[in-house]
Amino acid sequence: MLCLLVAAxxxxxxxxxxWPGGIAVIDVGPAEAPRPIVEFGERRVLVTRVGDRWAAxxxxxxxxxxxxxSVRVNTARIVSFEVSDHAYRExxxxxxxxxxxxxxxxxxxxxxxxxxxxxxxxAWRDTPxxxxxxxxxVEGPRSSSFGLRRFFNDQPRSPHKGMDIAASEGTxxxxxxxxxxxATGDYFFNGRTVIIDHGQGFVTMYCHLxxxxxxKGQMVTAGDSIGAVGATGRVTGPHLHFGTYLNGTAVDxxxxxx
Ligand SMILES: [Zn+2]
Numbered sequence: 001m002l003c004l005l006v007a008a009x010x011x012x013x014x015x016x017x018x019w020p021g022g023i024a025v026i027d028v029g030p031a032e033a034p035r036p037i038v039e040f041g042e043r044r045v046l047v048t049r050v051g052d053r054w055a056a057x058x059x060x061x062x063x064x065x066x067x068x069x070s071v072r073v074n075t076a077r078i079v080s081f082e083v084s085d086h087a088y089r090e091x092x093x094x095x096x097x098x099x100x101x102x103x104x105x106x107x108x109x110x111x112x113x114x115x116x117x118x119x120x121x122x123a124w125r126d127t128p129x130x131x132x133x134x135x136x137x138v139e140g141p142r143s144s145s146f147g148l149r150r151f152f153n154d155q156p157r158s159p160h161k162g163m164d165i166a167a168s169e170g171t172x173x174x175x176x177x178x179x180x181x182x183a184t185g186d187y188f189f190n191g192r193t194v195i196i197d198h199g200q201g202f203v204t205m206y207c208h209l210x211x212x213x214x215x216k217g218q219m220v221t222a223g224d225s226i227g228a229v230g231a232t233g234r235v236t237g238p239h240l241h242f243g244t245y246l247n248g249t250a251v252d253x254x255x256x257x258x
Contacts, residue, residue: 014256018060018082018083018084019060019066019083020063020064020066021086021147021250021251022086022252023057023251024069024081024083026081027055028053028054028055028073029053029073031049031053031054035047036054036073036074038071039072039075040058040071043122043201043248044200044247045071045201045247046132046200046202046246046247048131049130056071056073058081058246059245059249060249062088062147062161065083066083067082067083068083069081088146088147089145090150090151093150094152095234097153102188110188110189116185117183117185117190117193117195119183120183120197121195121203121205121245122201122248123197123203125197125199125200125201129199129200132246133177134176134177134256134257135174135176135177135222137173137174137176137204137226138165138173138229140166140240141166142166142254144163145160145163146161146163146254147252161250162205162207162243163242163252163253163254164239165242167229167238167239167240168238169210171229172227173194173206173226173228174222174225175196175221175223175224175226176257177196178219179197179198179219179220180196180197180217180218180219181195181196181197181214181217181219181220182196182203183216184216190205190207190241191208191209191231191235192208192210192212192230193208193209194206194209194227196226201245201246202245202246204244204245206240206241206243207233207241208229208230208232208239208240209232210230210231211230213228244256
């Protein structure tokens with residue numbers, strides 16, 4: 001009985017949340033057939049088995065217009081879905097001028113780091129996936145600030161692409177699922193950062209750490225310590241910025257946590 005229960009939980013897809021920053025869960029055929037290749041735009045999409053069906057979990061970019069969207073299944077078949085409306089809040093902040101207008105040298109550094117980070121966030125590793133459910137990487141109050149549209153000194157910035165979890169400096173961060181460390185670094189905006197590749201384009205990111213406890217290429221198991229909470233990079237105090245990505249797209253971590 002317990003085994004059956006565990007198996008049922010392990011095959012669970014996320015809830016269908018078809019809005020910008022959400023995850024569309026789309027039936028893409030019977031599981032007797034081999035796992036299909038599903039693409040959204042230019043990117044492969046994660047496919048898990050749910051009961052006797054295959055389900056695609058599509059990360060929907062925050063700037064996606066509402067209305068009809070579609071995925072391609074095995075190159076030929078088009079499956080449509082509806083992107084619904086979702087309102088995100090706005091926030092106006094006053095911050096140190098050097099963060100608003102980086103100088104030439106800082107811009108060069110930011111550009112180099114962007115390439116490394118984007119490569120890690122868009123990696124595709126074709127491994128079977130049983131679930132995209134995650135455990136919380138740290139315990140603490142979770143903000144609902146994913147998708148928040150921020151203005152620094154009245155200049156619009158890209159929306160907040162993660163969840164901030166309040167925790168004190170030095171709190172151990174645990175891997176929320178199995179994976180391989182795709183990148184680590186000390187970046188201008190994100191501070192000390194770890195990026196984990198869980199497979200099939202499912203990637204998680206941990207920023208502003210005081211300490212990094214893993215190396216690129218290292219395998220991690222759910223529950224392993226990967227570092228500690230800090231206040232490095234562009235932050236006002238210690239917290240964990242937790243980012244979750246599907247098909248290279250930031251999705252709301254709250255949709256993947258218990
Ligand atoms: Zn954040």
